[in-house]
Amino acid sequence: MDETAQQTGYERVLVPVGDKSDPNNLTELASLLVDPRHGAVQFVHVTTDRSFVGSQEAWRTGSESVAQSQHQLRQQGIESTGSIRTARNAVAGILEEAEEYDADAILIGWTDTDAVSRIVEQLLRKADCDVLVFRGDADPTNAESLFVPVVIPPDENRLRMTAILSQRSEAPVTFAYVVGNENTEEDGWEVLEKSATGLEAFGVQAETELVNGNDVIGKLGELSADHDIMVIGTSRGWWLRQSLFGRKTDEIAETAQCSILMHKWQGEVPPE
Secondary structure, three states: OOOOHHHHOEOEEEEEOOOOOOOOOHHHHHHHHEOOOOOEEEEEEEEOOOOHHHHHHHHHHHHHHHHHHHHHHHOOOOEEEEEEEEOOOHHHHHHHHHHHHOOOEEEEEOOOOHHHHHHHHHHHHHOOOEEEEEEOOOOHHHOOOEEEEOOOOOOHHHHHHHHHHHHHHOOOEEEEEEEOOOOOHHHHHHHHHHHHHHHHOOOOOEEEEEEEOOOHHHHHHHHHOOOOEEEEEOOOOOOOHHHHOHHHOOHHHHHOOOEEEEEEOOOOOOOO
């Protein structure tokens, strides 16, 4: 995103869609994140079935999903286009489409299937643009509260994205810090103050919350019950990295009592 994005949103968002309805409300989320005046959303369905019968069916169902999503955004006055692509695998197809479309963000759903988890992880590592991964059953346009756990002050790219989401949804932001065995309340208040100050630079005021607890994931699950969307990152400084990658990818999602939006900004290197 460029410097004006703190008020307007992404300019070119790519949304991969499957052959079913939108289970993660990605279309609604795209409407919040894209620049409503100059931005556009491209929906893409990737098929890997090269047999004649399988390919025809994949194109038919994929086209229906793409058309449905396009129509939904056009009703809101947001420019949207669609594409059906055949590739050797889903990740390759999405990355090829993102490059051709010159996307500044990829928005993809997060489910509890191993196949989808592997696709998400590869996109987080390989995409040359922002990647946003969303899991939630509720319409994000109806969100009334955003929850952002922190252990270090968020990068300005994540703060910018959070500000866009807050401004477009009119949902207030709460930063939370969990004090455990390896940190102190003083550390926590310092991080919270810097996080709130950073977000304020993008025009959004935030609340802060400091709690004690050695079970970080469990505590975040408890706190999330009072919010609608939890925003988390994937940086090397992120304390949940072992849960967000590897075989425990879905642990956060299973514990959280709200929707989850995982954000990797362009150029950020996920942990090994």
